[in-house]
Amino acid sequence: MFNYTFQWKQALARLPQMLDGALVTMQIALLSMAIGILLAIVLTMFRLSGIRVLSAIARTWVEIARNTPALFQIYMAHFGLGSFGIYLSPFASILLGITFNNAGYLTENFRGALKAIPDTQARAARSLGFPQAGAFRYVVLPQMLRIAFLPMTNQMVWAILMTSLGVTVGMNSDLYGVTQDLNALTFRTFELFALAAVIFYVITKAITLGARLIAARLFRY
Amino acid sequence: MIEIENVRKSFGTLEVLKGIDLTVQKGEVVTVIGGSGSGKSTLLTCINGLEPIDSGRILVDGTEVHAKATDLNRLRRKIGIVFQQFNAFPHLTVLENVMLAQVKVLKRPKAEAEAEAVKQLNHVGLGDKLAVYPSRLSGGQQQRMAIARALAMSPGYMLFDEVTSALDPQLVGEVLDTLRMLAREGMTMICVTHEMKFAREVSDRVAFFHKGVMAEIAPPDHLFGAPRDPELQKFLSATH
Numbered sequence: 001m002f003n004y005t006f007q008w009k010q011a012l013a014r015l016p017q018m019l020d021g022a023l024v025t026m027q028i029a030l031l032s033m034a035i036g037i038l039l040a041i042v043l044t045m046f047r048l049s050g051i052r053v054l055s056a057i058a059r060t061w062v063e064i065a066r067n068t069p070a071l072f073q074i075y076m077a078h079f080g081l082g083s084f085g086i087y088l089s090p091f092a093s094i095l096l097g098i099t100f101n102n103a104g105y106l107t108e109n110f111r112g113a114l115k116a117i118p119d120t121q122a123r124a125a126r127s128l129g130f131p132q133a134g135a136f137r138y139v140v141l142p143q144m145l146r147i148a149f150l151p152m153t154n155q156m157v158w159a160i161l162m163t164s165l166g167v168t169v170g171m172n173s174d175l176y177g178v179t180q181d182l183n184a185l186t187f188r189t190f191e192l193f194a195l196a197a198v199i200f201y202v203i204t205k206a207i208t209l210g211a212r213l214i215a216a217r218l219f220r221y
Numbered sequence: 222m223i224e225i226e227n228v229r230k231s232f233g234t235l236e237v238l239k240g241i242d243l244t245v246q247k248g249e250v251v252t253v254i255g256g257s258g259s260g261k262s263t264l265l266t267c268i269n270g271l272e273p274i275d276s277g278r279i280l281v282d283g284t285e286v287h288a289k290a291t292d293l294n295r296l297r298r299k300i301g302i303v304f305q306q307f308n309a310f311p312h313l314t315v316l317e318n319v320m321l322a323q324v325k326v327l328k329r330p331k332a333e334a335e336a337e338a339v340k341q342l343n344h345v346g347l348g349d350k351l352a353v354y355p356s357r358l359s360g361g362q363q364q365r366m367a368i369a370r371a372l373a374m375s376p377g378y379m380l381f382d383e384v385t386s387a388l389d390p391q392l393v394g395e396v397l398d399t400l401r402m403l404a405r406e407g408m409t410m411i412c413v414t415h416e417m418k419f420a421r422e423v424s425d426r427v428a429f430f431h432k433g434v435m436a437e438i439a440p441p442d443h444l445f446g447a448p449r450d451p452e453l454q455k456f457l458s459a460t461h
Contacts, residue, residue: 124308128322
């Protein structure tokens with residue numbers, strides 16, 4: 001039944017190429033998180049603004065990001081926009097798709113975090129003469145980011161894993177794409193993808209541990 | 222000077238302020254007593270413009286609080302307010318709590334803001350807690366920090382909204398002592414309080430609110446010694 005001969009050496013020989021791919025994967029995830037967090041802050045402010053158009057934009061974004069497959073979002077960034085004559089490179093498409101997804105999920109996380117902050121905090125800040133934006137920036141936002149820190153870490157892990165969807169839009173320089181190409185060259189399918197899985201695991205584990213260290217340094221209250 | 226002229230305010234169908242008139246002179250200490258729901262706390266949040274009013278007007282140093290052209294953020298710098306809930310900013314140390322608005326709102330240089338913060342914190346007896354986060358403070362200490370935070374803005378007026386109501390009984394004294402000290406120093410204050418003994422001691426005048434109306438206002442000796450309003454008589458006999 002099992003007549004497959006493992007050839008780990010062949011796969012390990014490709015490790016340097018795969019690690020280069022891992023760097024690209026981390027790059028996409030980091031960028032998509034950084035932009036995603038900024039967008040989520042903006043969308044959160046849209047939601048709080050009380051201006052109907054803005055809160056509708058935020059609501060729609062969150063609804064689509066959370067209730068459709070990430071693959072669909074990445075497809076739309078590449079082939080969807082392509083239909084309108086906007087052609088993004090695979091890298092830009094995957095970055096756009098994941099960023100869109102991140103921003104949606106994070107906005108929802110921020111909403112939950114805001115609920116945990118009493119209204120009296122903003123009121124106290126306003127009483128000290130802060131305008132609305134200043135009260136948000138200096139009093140509410142830091143507390144919100146702290147409460148949402150753990151969900152943000154989860155989203156970062158999710159962003160790393162989502163990069164694997166890039167192959168569907170022709171991405172071949174990230175970890176998953178590189179592995180796929182090597183597989184086509186060598187047919188060491190099990191070994192290569194097992195190795196890729198280990199690398200994914202190590203990256204996400206490092207993120208979780210790193211986040212814990214950052215939290216300990218940042219949140220001493 | 223704070224001038225309150227025929228102020229009316231409703232929440233939905235409930236009228237909580239039914240035509241309040243009150244003038245507080247510079248240096249005066251006015252305490253407001255009355256049952257819950259009598260409108261006394263609402264009056265304070267109307268004075269600093271946190272709540273809109275339906276009619277009448279409130280003037281602070283001649284500036285109409287609820288006029289459209291009034292820059293409320295600027296006006297609020299003059300009016301310190303301390304609430305029942307301490308509202309410490311949990312993500313900042315005690316020192317940072319007191320520095321934040323000085324730096325971001327008044328644009329004071331950091332060194333100056335820090336010196337002012339240290340001075341005010343010493344003043345309220347928290348000079349040894351500068352680097353501590355509020356979660357490590359008792360309720361009374363948090364409330365004194367909130368007072369120092371308001372004082373650091375160099376306000377002309379201080380409003381205190383039942384600042385001891387959320388405190389354990391043994392912590393009430395330290396906060397009231399801080400208020401007494403401010404009163405002695407000549408700070409213009411309006412204190413909404415349930416502490417009758419305190420009201421009697423520090424006030425130039427005491428106002429009794431009942432169901433949205435200022436039923437009586439008089440110097441403490443008169444108000445507590447010879448109350449005329451029947452509701453006030455009931456209130457005082459119930460609280461003694």
